[in-house]
Amino acid sequence: MKKVNPFKEEDAVEVDGTFKELKALNSKPYNKETADPYTKVRVILMNGTEFESNWFLHQFNRHCNNNELRREIAAVRRHEQQQQKIISSLRPLDETDLETTISYEQLAVDLTAILARHVKDENVKNALNFALLEDFDHLYRFSNLLEMEEGKSAKDIVGKYTEIMPGRPTIAEHRHPYDSINKFICNMLSDPFTRLTTHIITAAEQQTMNYYMNVANLHKSEMGRKLYSEIAMIEEQHVTEYGSLIDTNCTWLEGWVMHEYTECYLYYSCYNDEPDKDIKAIYGALYKEECGHLKKAAEMLEKHEGKNWKCLFPDGGDFPELLKFEGNIEYIRDVIAKTVLLTKDKENYKEASKMSEKSDYKKYNGKVCKNANTVPSHEVMANYIKRNGEDFRFETSQHPIEELRNRKEDNTTLAR
Ligand SMILES: [Fe+2]
Ligand SMILES: [Fe+2]
Ligand SMILES: [Fe+2]
Numbered sequence: 001m002k003k004v005n006p007f008k009e010e011d012a013v014e015v016d017g018t019f020k021e022l023k024a025l026n027s028k029p030y031n032k033e034t035a036d037p038y039t040k041v042r043v044i045l046m047n048g049t050e051f052e053s054n055w056f057l058h059q060f061n062r063h064c065n066n067n068e069l070r071r072e073i074a075a076v077r078r079h080e081q082q083q084q085k086i087i088s089s090l091r092p093l094d095e096t097d098l099e100t101t102i103s104y105e106q107l108a109v110d111l112t113a114i115l116a117r118h119v120k121d122e123n124v125k126n127a128l129n130f131a132l133l134e135d136f137d138h139l140y141r142f143s144n145l146l147e148m149e150e151g152k153s154a155k156d157i158v159g160k161y162t163e164i165m166p167g168r169p170t171i172a173e174h175r176h177p178y179d180s181i182n183k184f185i186c187n188m189l190s191d192p193f194t195r196l197t198t199h200i201i202t203a204a205e206q207q208t209m210n211y212y213m214n215v216a217n218l219h220k221s222e223m224g225r226k227l228y229s230e231i232a233m234i235e236e237q238h239v240t241e242y243g244s245l246i247d248t249n250c251t252w253l254e255g256w257v258m259h260e261y262t263e264c265y266l267y268y269s270c271y272n273d274e275p276d277k278d279i280k281a282i283y284g285a286l287y288k289e290e291c292g293h294l295k296k297a298a299e300m301l302e303k304h305e306g307k308n309w310k311c312l313f314p315d316g317g318d319f320p321e322l323l324k325f326e327g328n329i330e331y332i333r334d335v336i337a338k339t340v341l342l343t344k345d346k347e348n349y350k351e352a353s354k355m356s357e358k359s360d361y362k363k364y365n366g367k368v369c370k371n372a373n374t375v376p377s378h379e380v381m382a383n384y385i386k387r388n389g390e391d392f393r394f395e396t397s398q399h400p401i402e403e404l405r406n407r408k409e410d411n412t413t414l415a416r
């Protein structure tokens, strides 16, 4: 594969004077019936990446005492905002919030699995495999809500790529905040794919958290509102777990370069992965804009801190292998079989059944999930099973965990 280096992109679009006319911010949405499931997933991923860039640059603005630099930050951020509108308007009007939610959790499942399969750093890999089983379970719970409320099969949304069945039951996922902090990586000692992984997964999970925080009170049913609220609490844990992997020793300007590099990598990956011609063209164009942002951020790093971008990329800045969406059914089954019983004990992973009653996990989980019957992620299943006799799921073969095979009863004790 030919090496691609965004620092050396000849067609990089200069930041100055490239604002688009407002009418160009509304894209032609995909057709929800015919679009590939991963086309929807990529739109969510890039929307979340733009959100992260936007908020990172707002926070930077609020922590910077140099107005000359703050003007440059404002100019790039305005650009990020234009890009975010172009991406988010790809979602069609007739896609319901709950249908979009299925794609959010499919992104969480398959993106996490792909990154976990490819990343070399054990600390990062463990964090991914751990939360993977939780988003996998969310997909199952939301799919049952979708069938119950809108009569739609989530299988038609995820396609043949992703199974829909219980993972680590959501009721078991509620952990003390102290257990959500992970060891942070050191960029200098990490390979480029590891560095990118920490930024990509944090932005994606943060997008899911924000989405649930916003749609929970807009949802039309009491059951749905409660389920969104509960799962939003788990996404807060995921964002903390993943965000705490990012190298904390970066300065704001170094962090800016890392953000732009991540955007370049993702747009270039999506450009190569996207079958829809119109959307592919958008990714290609935005990649070149991101190369312009990267150039600007590197220039600011040099000007204000006297550092060359190469000190952040001692390996030269070529992209590592690109991100490519594909199904992960066998991989996920294997992770379930080996790790479904785990919980966290500070930075470590332990079987929940081996934790003492005095542990932070047991105390917190026992408190927030005091009565299993009133925990929404269980209630939604109990309601569904009561109406339909058995749950909704899509399995390609028998579930790897015996306790999660019973379709007539939702298990509330496993992994707690
Ligand atoms: Fe951007
Ligand atoms: Fe999730
Ligand atoms: Fe998540």
Ligand SMILES: [Fe+2]
Residues within 6 Å of the ligand: 053, 080, 259, 260, 263, 290, 293
């Ligand atoms: Fe950017």
